[in-house]
Amino acid sequence: MCDQTFLAITFGPCDNCTQNKPLMNIYLKNEPINYCSLCVELMACQALAKGETINTLKAESESLKAKLEEERAKLHDVELHQVAEKMEALGQFVMKTRRTLKGHGNKVLCMDWCRDKRRIVSSSQDGKVIVWDAYTTNKEHAVTMPCTWVMACAYAPSGCAVACGGLDNKCSVYPLSLDKNENLSSKKKSVAMHTNYLSSCSFTNSDMQILTSSGDGTCALWDVESGQLLQSFHGHSADVLTLDLAPSETGNTFVSGGCDKKANVWDMRSGQNVQSFETHESDINSVKYYPSGDAFASGSDDATCRLFDLRADREVAIYSKESIIFGASSVDFSLSGRLLFAGHNDYTINVWDVLKGTRVAILFGHENRVSTVRVSPDGTAFCSGSWDNTLRIWA
Amino acid sequence: MSTSNNIAQARKLVEQLRIEAGFERIKVSKAAADLMSYCEQHARSDPLLVGVPTSENPFKDKKPCIIL
Numbered sequence: 001m002c003d004q005t006f007l008a009i010t011f012g013p014c015d016n017c018t019q020n021k022p023l024m025n026i027y028l029k030n031e032p033i034n035y036c037s038l039c040v041e042l043m044a045c046q047a048l049a050k051g052e053t054i055n056t057l058k059a060e061s062e063s064l065k066a067k068l069e070e071e072r073a074k075l076h077d078v079e080l081h082q083v084a085e086k087m088e089a090l091g092q093f094v095m096k097t098r099r100t101l102k103g104h105g106n107k108v109l110c111m112d113w114c115r116d117k118r119r120i121v122s123s124s125q126d127g128k129v130i131v132w133d134a135y136t137t138n139k140e141h142a143v144t145m146p147c148t149w150v151m152a153c154a155y156a157p158s159g160c161a162v163a164c165g166g167l168d169n170k171c172s173v174y175p176l177s178l179d180k181n182e183n184l185s186s187k188k189k190s191v192a193m194h195t196n197y198l199s200s201c202s203f204t205n206s207d208m209q210i211l212t213s214s215g216d217g218t219c220a221l222w223d224v225e226s227g228q229l230l231q232s233f234h235g236h237s238a239d240v241l242t243l244d245l246a247p248s249e250t251g252n253t254f255v256s257g258g259c260d261k262k263a264n265v266w267d268m269r270s271g272q273n274v275q276s277f278e279t280h281e282s283d284i285n286s287v288k289y290y291p292s293g294d295a296f297a298s299g300s301d302d303a304t305c306r307l308f309d310l311r312a313d314r315e316v317a318i319y320s321k322e323s324i325i326f327g328a329s330s331v332d333f334s335l336s337g338r339l340l341f342a343g344h345n346d347y348t349i350n351v352w353d354v355l356k357g358t359r360v361a362i363l364f365g366h367e368n369r370v371s372t373v374r375v376s377p378d379g380t381a382f383c384s385g386s387w388d389n390t391l392r393i394w395a
Numbered sequence: 396m397s398t399s400n401n402i403a404q405a406r407k408l409v410e411q412l413r414i415e416a417g418f419e420r421i422k423v424s425k426a427a428a429d430l431m432s433y434c435e436q437h438a439r440s441d442p443l444l445v446g447v448p449t450s451e452n453p454f455k456d457k458k459p460c461i462i463l
Contacts, residue, residue: 057405064412075422083427099452135453267437276415278399292433313418338444355431378440381454395454
């Protein structure tokens, strides 16, 4: 009837933490171990092999880092600008402001082009998100967000919705309707939830998924319809400020940059950090893929922009000058990848020859920091947004 | 508990470095040559690089476009 087995509990000092507690009588590899239940749990969780200590792990990580540097250096046989010497130099560039979009009441923080090459969405510090027609400078839609500092905005590939977010720690999607009288705020859909501010967002190739980066140090992929988190990306040790998706249709990677001075490349399906670059000397404010997808550029508070090649796994060019001392807030490539546009905190936009590493133009016009720079989808113009409350279209 | 956190972090770092060390890299000369050839191939279709005639660029006209 009652045939119960009781565990005979011994009480005494634990072999690990030396506290007097009930001990679990377990055997590891035929050796009796008298640990308290807490220590047994810890041991199981850590799965420590015998002899593995923090020092051995540290030593291994140092040796791996050294090996990585050695491997990378072995392949560094030439500089990009040396290879590019035989290319023709670019002529003089004349780029002027062709349109000025006025209407924001405060600093413009972010903007994005629609795939129809004429519409633009921009967001500002006062919480307003405006959709413009860049050809006519008319405002087509305006939404007031419930938070200030809307640092991220993105146009959906279909052109039927915009996503935005900022200090509310969320990314919300607003479907755009043709009816001008419709209140857009009523159709708002909260998609992403982070534990700190949203720094950047981007739709993937469809309207169905959004990739976000946040001040909480993570990036995340969300399903728009259900709001479900599909994948999260951990690896940055500080705020993630920017992200960019790889251009190819089949590409499943994206690059992110953050305040930990690192630029990480991630596989979207597995969540794995596949490559990491840490040569900047300060926060990375902006990353952008080269049009072929084999490289990316980054702009940083250390006043330099750098080009990293993904297949060579190293930095291949630095775009800097002694006279440039203000950080770069935003970078973008022209359609062929030959030009790099960088917006700086000294109110100017520098235009670089990507291959030769020389500056081809400085564009003046904004009356405050340039916060965002984006080339239009067909490459005919680029738009810059600034803390002077305006956006300018240059061509 | 801070020691167990450090061990976990250190182990994650070692794992990450192992993955990165196993990456297949190519020479910078090859990578640079590919970047250059991409630029050359697409240079002609880059409006900001070669410039397009004013009549074709919707932003360059002085009067706004009126589509009837």
